[in-house]
Amino acid sequence: MDGGQILFSYIKVWVILLLLSATFQNSKLAAKNTAQDKKRKLAADNSGFISIDCGAEKDYLDGKTGITYKTDEDFISTGKNTVVAPEYYLTIPYLGDMVNSLRTFPEGERNCYTLKPRQGKNQNYYVRAFFYYGNYDSKNQTQIMFDLYIGVNRWATVLLVLENMYGSAYYEIIHYSVTDTIYVCLENTGFGVPFINGLDLRFMNDSSYRSMNGSLIPRMQADLGSLDPTDSSMRYIDDVYDRIWRLDVNLNDSVLISTEANIDIQGSDNPCRLPVEVLRTAVQPQNGLNSLSYNYASPYKENFTPEFRVYFHFAEILEQTAPGKLREFTITLNGLKYGPFTLEYLKPLTIGPYTLQVPEYQVGFFIDATLRSDLPPILNAFEIFELWPLPDSPTNQADVDAIMAIKKAYKIDRVDWQGDPCLPLTAWFGLQCNDDNPPRIISLNLSSSQLSGNIVVSLLNLTAIKSLDLSNNELIGTVPEAFAQLPNLTILDLSENKLTGAVPHSLKEKSNSGQLQLSLDGNLDLCKMDTCENKQRSFPVLVIASVISVSVLLLLSIITIFWRLKRGRLNVSLSSSVGLSRKELSLKSKNQPFTYVEIVSITNNFQTIIGEGGFGKVYLGNLKDGCQVAVKLLSQSSRQGYKEFLAEVQLLMIVHHKNLVSLVGYCNEHENMALVYEYMANGNLKEQLLENSTNMLSWRERLQIAVDSAHGLEYLHNGCRPPIVHRDLKSSNILLTENLQAKIADFGLSKAFANEGDSHVITDAAGTPGYIDPEFQETGNLNKKSDVYSFGILLCELITGQPPIIRGPKGNTHILHWVSPLIERGDIQSIIDPRLQGVFNTNCAWKVLEIALSCVPPTSIQRPDMSDILGELKECLAMEMSSEMSKRDSVEMSLVFGTDITPNLR
Numbered sequence: 001m002d003g004g005q006i007l008f009s010y011i012k013v014w015v016i017l018l019l020l021s022a023t024f025q026n027s028k029l030a031a032k033n034t035a036q037d038k039k040r041k042l043a044a045d046n047s048g049f050i051s052i053d054c055g056a057e058k059d060y061l062d063g064k065t066g067i068t069y070k071t072d073e074d075f076i077s078t079g080k081n082t083v084v085a086p087e088y089y090l091t092i093p094y095l096g097d098m099v100n101s102l103r104t105f106p107e108g109e110r111n112c113y114t115l116k117p118r119q120g121k122n123q124n125y126y127v128r129a130f131f132y133y134g135n136y137d138s139k140n141q142t143q144i145m146f147d148l149y150i151g152v153n154r155w156a157t158v159l160l161v162l163e164n165m166y167g168s169a170y171y172e173i174i175h176y177s178v179t180d181t182i183y184v185c186l187e188n189t190g191f192g193v194p195f196i197n198g199l200d201l202r203f204m205n206d207s208s209y210r211s212m213n214g215s216l217i218p219r220m221q222a223d224l225g226s227l228d229p230t231d232s233s234m235r236y237i238d239d240v241y242d243r244i245w246r247l248d249v250n251l252n253d254s255v256l257i258s259t260e261a262n263i264d265i266q267g268s269d270n271p272c273r274l275p276v277e278v279l280r281t282a283v284q285p286q287n288g289l290n291s292l293s294y295n296y297a298s299p300y301k302e303n304f305t306p307e308f309r310v311y312f313h314f315a316e317i318l319e320q321t322a323p324g325k326l327r328e329f330t331i332t333l334n335g336l337k338y339g340p341f342t343l344e345y346l347k348p349l350t351i352g353p354y355t356l357q358v359p360e361y362q363v364g365f366f367i368d369a370t371l372r373s374d375l376p377p378i379l380n381a382f383e384i385f386e387l388w389p390l391p392d393s394p395t396n397q398a399d400v401d402a403i404m405a406i407k408k409a410y411k412i413d414r415v416d417w418q419g420d421p422c423l424p425l426t427a428w429f430g431l432q433c434n435d436d437n438p439p440r441i442i443s444l445n446l447s448s449s450q451l452s453g454n455i456v457v458s459l460l461n462l463t464a465i466k467s468l469d470l471s472n473n474e475l476i477g478t479v480p481e482a483f484a485q486l487p488n489l490t491i492l493d494l495s496e497n498k499l500t501g502a503v504p505h506s507l508k509e510k511s512n513s514g515q516l517q518l519s520l521d522g523n524l525d526l527c528k529m530d531t532c533e534n535k536q537r538s539f540p541v542l543v544i545a546s547v548i549s550v551s552v553l554l555l556l557s558i559i560t561i562f563w564r565l566k567r568g569r570l571n572v573s574l575s576s577s578v579g580l581s582r583k584e585l586s587l588k589s590k591n592q593p594f595t596y597v598e599i600v601s602i603t604n605n606f607q608t609i610i611g612e613g614g615f616g617k618v619y620l621g622n623l624k625d626g627c628q629v630a631v632k633l634l635s636q637s638s639r640q641g642y643k644e645f646l647a648e649v650q651l652l653m654i655v656h657h658k659n660l661v662s663l664v665g666y667c668n669e670h671e672n673m674a675l676v677y678e679y680m681a682n683g684n685l686k687e688q689l690l691e692n693s694t695n696m697l698s699w700r701e702r703l704q705i706a707v708d709s710a711h712g713l714e715y716l717h718n719g720c721r722p723p724i725v726h727r728d729l730k731s732s733n734i735l736l737t738e739n740l741q742a743k744i745a746d747f748g749l750s751k752a753f754a755n756e757g758d759s760h761v762i763t764d765a766a767g768t769p770g771y772i773d774p775e776f777q778e779t780g781n782l783n784k785k786s787d788v789y790s791f792g793i794l795l796c797e798l799i800t801g802q803p804p805i806i807r808g809p810k811g812n813t814h815i816l817h818w819v820s821p822l823i824e825r826g827d828i829q830s831i832i833d834p835r836l837q838g839v840f841n842t843n844c845a846w847k848v849l850e851i852a853l854s855c856v857p858p859t860s861i862q863r864p865d866m867s868d869i870l871g872e873l874k875e876c877l878a879m880e881m882s883s884e885m886s887k888r889d890s891v892e893m894s895l896v897f898g899t900d901i902t903p904n905l906r
């Protein structure tokens with residue numbers, strides 16, 4: 001299977017709105033709840049719902065949401081139940097208690113929930129998964145990421161960031177299921193143990209949200225004109241499908257209107273089955289205006305053109321004062337005009353869906369009153385969906401049924417036999433599938449699996465099978481003749497079992513003609529003769545049998561090798577898919593999104609420039625809590641662009657290390673893009689090393705900076721999977737905190753590399769003169785070792801205080817050319833920055849110089865790995881510290897002696 005097929009990873013993250021006021025609201029809600037309890041209990045028995053509270057101890061009716069939750073016992077057999085830490089316990093009315101328990105999956109790459117809705121296949125289902133970390137493992141994790149699959153296709157990459165809302169999110173999809181069973185799988189991609197708190201499935205009894213070409217991911221479901229701003233959302237029981245409506249969406253220059261009158265939602269006018277509460281409120285333009293407008297910009301960018309689907313929901317809710325007054329309007333959606341439309345009092349009207357392909361990921365609409373309209377337009381609600389492609393089909397249903405029957409018959413209880421047998425990414429252990437869409441099972445190896453009983457007939461339903469290995473089990477009974485009917489079966493290994501009876505003639509024929517490698521050795525009571533009267537084996541049969549078994553063995557080992565190779569390849573594609581999925585992360589999910597207005601206020605209208613990079617200017621900012629930040633604003637004309645912006649945000653989202661500059665938030669409002677970083681009070685290393693710098697860095701400080709930077713880079717290279725190559729390491733990208741702790745910045749040019757040995761040919765220029773790996777310049781191959789080269793230059797800078805390209809009266813000299821002759825002369829005093837005035841440990845200085853030189857050989861193979869460099873540098877630092885210590889100790893010692901001895905002398 002090609003890893004590339006499952007890489008469409010849009011992300012639907014609605015960061016769960018935590019009502020900070022949730023606790024004090026409880027009393028108010030409690031009253032409301034009691035009143036609604038009866039209504040809720042009646043409606044709670046809704047056959048179209050599957051509501052799972054993962055990790056719950058028992059089934060229960062949640063009083064807050066009116067939803068009857070089941071434990072996940074019947075839906076999954078792997079994983080462990082647990083609860084969030086008490087101090088993170090959430091009380092959010094519209095989520096209820098469901099979020100506070102969870103199931104975690106420390107074992108197995110893939111763990112799947114098996115949902116079998118009563119309505120079966122070829123139906124639409126609203127599926128929603130909730131995730132809330134809540135420090136359940138007491139590990140204070142700051143970030144967890146894993147993949148979520150629906151069936152065999154990726155649905156989302158779950159990204160939970162602890163600083164942001166305690167690491168909570170939910171993901172939704174309207175899924176058209178072509179199978180009776182819907183699997184929801186969590187795939188461990190190496191960025192933390194997957195877990196899940198809740199899983200909902202709602203049968204959608206209509207086709208309004210039906211999509212032929214994929215599933216629909218809700219991007220925006222807005223109930224306009226909500227009267228109760230303290231409610232953040234509306235869902236079940238108001239909404240029959242348990243959609244979660246956002247109440248916090250506002251249209252520019254609009255006012256709220258509402259009615260208490262009853263709107264007829266039962267009729268055919270309401271195909272989307274909107275709740276009456278959604279239709280009872282609306283917005284209309286402010287006095288004197290005749291137009292409503294809204295712009296939606298999706299933060300979930302992809303490398304192909306997305307298809308959006310937009311629904312507008314109306315209902316006339318204002319009683320006409322003078323009869324005959326007309327409310328008529330047109331809708332202009334991304335420049336295309338529809339209408340005119342008119343409304344009838346208290347009758348719902350859904351207009352759409354309109355399908356749009358928008359490379360810009362933007363949906364904008366105007367609703368304008370027509371010239372003859374007496375009244376301004378209104379809008380009650382709207383929905384924007386994105387079509388989610390489902391490229392992979394689940395495994396051939398007959399094969400699935402057969403393998404499920406086999407699993408059941410032999411009580412095969414393997415952790416990895418979950419979800420679809422062939423997809424995603426890998427097949428179940430012991431299974432091989434072909435690349436067809438839908439895939440077929442072509443090989444089954446259940447050797448040494450403690451199978452007992454007869455050979456089950458379901459095996460014969462695997463009609464595409466080529467190789468079947470049931471050797472080394474306890475199988476009894478006869479060999480079914482029907483094996484000869486499997487057209488593509490070329491290997492059948494039934495050896496070392498307890499089979500009895502005669503070997504079917506047709507199988508023997510196939511074996512004799514070379515069509516089938518048949519292995520029956522070690523079944524002592526099996527009669528292999530044509531005439532089964534004589535149980536004694538004759539010599540020729542023995543010879544033939546052993547010849548056959550030798551060739552089978554040979555073949556088997558060849559197959560094993562191929563199999564291994566194939567598995568190896570799969571692993572590689574797995575990791576490259578991780579790399580890509582990382583690229584597709586959403587911006588919204590990380591950290592704090594800032595509006596442009598906030599950015600302006602944080603930077604006091606861009607008052608203080610503290611730097612300028614390839615990206616644009618960097619400004620000093622102050623957050624409301626008084627924290628200082630650095631705000632990097634993407635200038636319109638900047639050399640880098642939107643792609644680099646996204647790249648940088650995405651990397652910063654995933655990569656956290658004390659020696660890497662961390663992101664506080666970002667702004668992504670149309671043309672205005674900014675990144676908000678922690679403020680690094682001491683600027684960058686380049687400035688610190690300048691001749692006229694006010695604070696001269698001591699040798700010890702330089703060593704510490706070298707160790708810090710090596711640490712950061714080592715983490716990028718070896719701590720990240722796939723490894724990250726910085727591509728533009730230089731002293732101006734090493735930033736220093738108040739305490740001179742060094743952190744690496746500017747990942748804008750970084751690229752994640754799928755695997756280590758792999759080097760990539762880069763077409764665009766990368767790097768800064770003086771730091772660029774000569775091998776890269778020659779061949780265009782960029783890899784981790786290119787960073788090592790740059791790091792070597794950086795060390796030289798730290799040691800000598802010289803820039804990488806030294807400007808002189810006779811032209812420019814590269815720092816390595818400058819330093820080489822001095823090294824040959826052994827002249828360490830001339831090499832080391834004269835400003836240190838000899839205050840350094842010479843041994844240590846030599847060692848650092850050696851390390852620097854080990855980084856810069858012309859060919860990358862000769863350069864060491866960052867982990868070795870880090871180890872060596874740490875040794876140097878330890879050496880330096882102990883020598884300082886012993887100096888200090890001897891001073892202290894003499895002081896001690898001074899006070900102790902002197903009185904004695906007196």
Ligand SMILES: *[C@@H]1O[C@H](CO)[C@@H](O)[C@H](O)[C@H]1NC(C)=O
Nearest residue numbers: 085087135137138139140141
């Ligand atoms: C998590 O944080 C708490 C409080 O900050 C601390 O007491 C605890 O040791 C931390 N646990 C781990 C595993 O870091």
Ligand SMILES: *[C@@H]1O[C@H](CO)[C@@H](O)[C@H](O)[C@H]1NC(C)=O
Nearest residue numbers: 047048119203204205206268
């Ligand atoms: C589905 O909708 C139709 C009419 O819209 C209704 O008659 C039928 O009972 C509904 N079925 C379910 C299971 O809700």
Ligand SMILES: *[C@@H]1O[C@H](CO)[C@@H](O)[C@H](O)[C@H]1NC(C)=O
Nearest residue numbers: 210211212213214307355387
């Ligand atoms: C499905 O996709 C095909 C092409 O890929 C397109 O022609 C067709 O209109 C789409 N159908 C729907 C219902 O979107």
Ligand SMILES: *[C@@H]1O[C@H](CO)[C@@H](O)[C@H](O)[C@H]1NC(C)=O
Nearest residue numbers: 250251252253293294295296
């Ligand atoms: C509100 O108006 C501003 C300025 O015209 C526009 O940039 C913004 O996108 C509008 N907001 C919405 C939600 O449409």
Ligand SMILES: *[C@@H]1O[C@H](CO)[C@@H](O)[C@H](O)[C@H]1NC(C)=O
Nearest residue numbers: 445447467469491556559560
């Ligand atoms: C089945 O698996 C066993 C052990 O895992 C291996 O020795 C054997 O060669 C495999 N059989 C086939 C047909 O690949």
Ligand SMILES: *[C@@H]1O[C@H](CO)[C@@H](O)[C@H](O)[C@H]1NC(C)=O
Nearest residue numbers: 398401402405457458459461
């Ligand atoms: C095998 O397949 C046939 C037809 O496809 C089906 O009727 C039968 O139930 C299957 N048997 C088993 C044991 O899976």
Ligand SMILES: *[C@@H]1O[C@H](CO)[C@@H](O)[C@H](O)[C@H]1NC(C)=O
Nearest residue numbers: 440462463464465487488489
């Ligand atoms: C058997 O193999 C042939 C050729 O490899 C293929 O065309 C055919 O579809 C296969 N049969 C089944 C039932 O998969």
